[in-house]
Amino acid sequence: MTQDKLSEPLRISLLGTTAILFEAPGLLDLHNQRRIWSLAREAETWPGIREAIPGMTNLMLTFDRPPKDPMSLDAALREAWNAAGELALEGKLVELPVSYGGEFGPHLHDVVAYTGLSVDEIIELHVAPLYTVYALGSHPGYCYLGGMDPKLTVPRRKTPVLSLPGGSVSIGGVQTGVSASAGPSGWNTIGRTAMSFFDHERAEPAVLAPGDMIRFRVERVLA
Amino acid sequence: MIEILSSAALSTVQDQGRDGYLRYGVGTSGAMDRIALTVANLLLGNSSDAAAIEIPIFPFRVRFLEDTAFALTGADCLATLDERSILPWWTVQAKKGQVLRLGSPAVGARCYLALAGGVDTPMVLGSRSTQLRGEFGGFQGRNLRKGDVIGAIGPHAAQAKLSDAGMPEFGVEPPNFFLTSPSPVPPGDAEATVVRVLPAGEYDCYEAASLEAFWREDWKVTPDSDRYGYRLAGPTLNSRSAIEKRSHGIVPGVIQVPHRGQPIIQLRDAQPSGGYPKIGTVIEADLWRIGQTRIGSRLRFVKTSYEDALSALAENERYLDKVANLVALYRSSLLTT
Numbered sequence: 001m002t003q004d005k006l007s008e009p010l011r012i013s014l015l016g017t018t019a020i021l022f023e024a025p026g027l028l029d030l031h032n033q034r035r036i037w038s039l040a041r042e043a044e045t046w047p048g049i050r051e052a053i054p055g056m057t058n059l060m061l062t063f064d065r066p067p068k069d070p071m072s073l074d075a076a077l078r079e080a081w082n083a084a085g086e087l088a089l090e091g092k093l094v095e096l097p098v099s100y101g102g103e104f105g106p107h108l109h110d111v112v113a114y115t116g117l118s119v120d121e122i123i124e125l126h127v128a129p130l131y132t133v134y135a136l137g138s139h140p141g142y143c144y145l146g147g148m149d150p151k152l153t154v155p156r157r158k159t160p161v162l163s164l165p166g167g168s169v170s171i172g173g174v175q176t177g178v179s180a181s182a183g184p185s186g187w188n189t190i191g192r193t194a195m196s197f198f199d200h201e202r203a204e205p206a207v208l209a210p211g212d213m214i215r216f217r218v219e220r221v222l223a
Numbered sequence: 224m225i226e227i228l229s230s231a232a233l234s235t236v237q238d239q240g241r242d243g244y245l246r247y248g249v250g251t252s253g254a255m256d257r258i259a260l261t262v263a264n265l266l267l268g269n270s271s272d273a274a275a276i277e278i279p280i281f282p283f284r285v286r287f288l289e290d291t292a293f294a295l296t297g298a299d300c301l302a303t304l305d306e307r308s309i310l311p312w313w314t315v316q317a318k319k320g321q322v323l324r325l326g327s328p329a330v331g332a333r334c335y336l337a338l339a340g341g342v343d344t345p346m347v348l349g350s351r352s353t354q355l356r357g358e359f360g361g362f363q364g365r366n367l368r369k370g371d372v373i374g375a376i377g378p379h380a381a382q383a384k385l386s387d388a389g390m391p392e393f394g395v396e397p398p399n400f401f402l403t404s405p406s407p408v409p410p411g412d413a414e415a416t417v418v419r420v421l422p423a424g425e426y427d428c429y430e431a432a433s434l435e436a437f438w439r440e441d442w443k444v445t446p447d448s449d450r451y452g453y454r455l456a457g458p459t460l461n462s463r464s465a466i467e468k469r470s471h472g473i474v475p476g477v478i479q480v481p482h483r484g485q486p487i488i489q490l491r492d493a494q495p496s497g498g499y500p501k502i503g504t505v506i507e508a509d510l511w512r513i514g515q516t517r518i519g520s521r522l523r524f525v526k527t528s529y530e531d532a533l534s535a536l537a538e539n540e541r542y543l544d545k546v547a548n549l550v551a552l553y554r555s556s557l558l559t560t
Contacts, residue, residue: 008469013424016504017532018474021424028469040246053245053472055496060472062245066507066533136248137470137496140357144470144496155467156498158483162447173467173498180248183356184451186481186499198248200347200359206247 089211102222141198255514273341298331
């Protein structure tokens with residue numbers, strides 16, 4: 001199984017007639033992500049663009065109406081990417097206590113099996129970094145985090161799990177994150193935390209935003 | 224107001240969807256068959272953003288707690304109002320106390336029950352659609368249950384006049400009488416739902432035999448299929464090398480292929496991002512066909528071009544324009560006689 005090839009080529013592809021996806025060349029790192037944030041600010045002002053949605057070193061643009069000539073968007077994205085500087089968003093820091101393993105981390109042993117690391121080594125590597133919120137997605141308030149140790153890389157599951165509880169801390173490919181509510185997931189769940197990430201009654205409904213930071217702390221480890 | 228009389232598992236309040244919050248992780252939700260919802264609103268003179276009840280499980284029964292004009296579109300579910308049969312794609316004035324019963328449709332999967340003015344649930348983040356994952360929008364952010372009482376915003380002035388005129392009943396032809404169904408290559412079973420697909424980002428990463436099978440074979444809609452996505456069973460799709468993508472935005476219609484090689488069509492409740500490889504996208508113009516495809520039945524994919532996908536959208540709009548014109552003509556004739 002090959003993983004994220006570290007350095008990716010630039011790719012632009014259509015998602016039917018409703019959106020276009022720009023995938024940045026290069027590494028999954030904060031430098032590239034800051035340029036994606038910058039590209040998002042620029043592209044959301046373009047005519048016919050409904051929303052600019054950053055992902056992990058990529059950007060999806062949804063259309064108000066499908067463009068007649070999507071190739072012109074292709075060219076505009078390449079040009080804007082070349083011009084995009086690093087937008088350094090200054091965010092807040094949140095600490096999340098995590099219960100690792102046991103019923104809270106049903107796939108922890110799959111991570112052990114795949115990486116060859118021990119449970120303790122996995123947890124030590126997982127709590128070490130200061131993670132940056134790169135983007136929100138998946139479900140209301142969910143944060144994609146950058147900064148995971150590549151040694152923890154585990155492919156997404158062969159078949160998605162139909163429902164995992166909110167607060168599940170999981171690994172998918174080279175990424176880690178915390179689910180904000182119960183639902184299906186293709187990621188490997190290693191622990192659980194309690195945190196409210198979303199309030200639909202607020203004008204800015206998500207509690208965290210790109211540029212915010214998360215640190216995980218070991219609350220307990222279950223067998 | 225209406226009261227839900229059956230255990231209405233999986234019925235939800237939906238409008239055209241919630242736009243503009245993908246970057247907060249909020250998917251669009253919205254009707255699985257947007258054409259049926261649009262026509263239901265046209266029949267009642269509702270605004271285009273009005274919400275209705277999407278019903279995927281039958282039988283389904285509601286009692287009218289007051290006189291209310293309603294419309295039924297989508298699957299033909301042999302509806303009765305008390306003892307009287309109600310045609311599909313039709314609008315009727317119900318009297319207080321009457322019971323509407325929807326039976327199992329012979330064809331199609333989802334029925335839309337629209338009420339005069341639209342279902343009266345709060346707008347949350349710009350939409351009345353139910354966000355099941357976020358537990359907000361729609362009716363208390365959840366599926367409807369037996370005993371729920373749901374209000375209607377109430378008729379606009381023109382609709383109220385029509386009701387007073389005592390002749391509010393009429394209907395239109397459903398979209399499958401007007402829209403050409405795409406033809407599969409090679410021709411297949413007439414029972415299968417055929418939808419057009421644009422190749423997506425990782426299309427070229429699949430083995431030639433898998434791509435050939437993708438277009439040629441029937442895909443069975445498995446019981447794990449719902450508003451989140453349709454999980455399909457058929458030939459195994461193998462990529463030339465394993466693909467692990469960085470998470471990125473996706474939209475309803477995207478066909479992802481998890482590693483075991485069985486595709487999933489992401490639909491209206493799908494998450495707005497993902498990382499499984501994308502072999503194609505069912506075009507927006509054909510998503511309503513999937514909304515009317517039942518678990519256990521079969522799907523076929525037809526390769527299309529971006530230009531043809533735009534033409535298909537334009538054809539849908541021509542149908543809706545035709546319905547809007549017919550409804551306007553009929554209403555004005557009723558009001559002037």
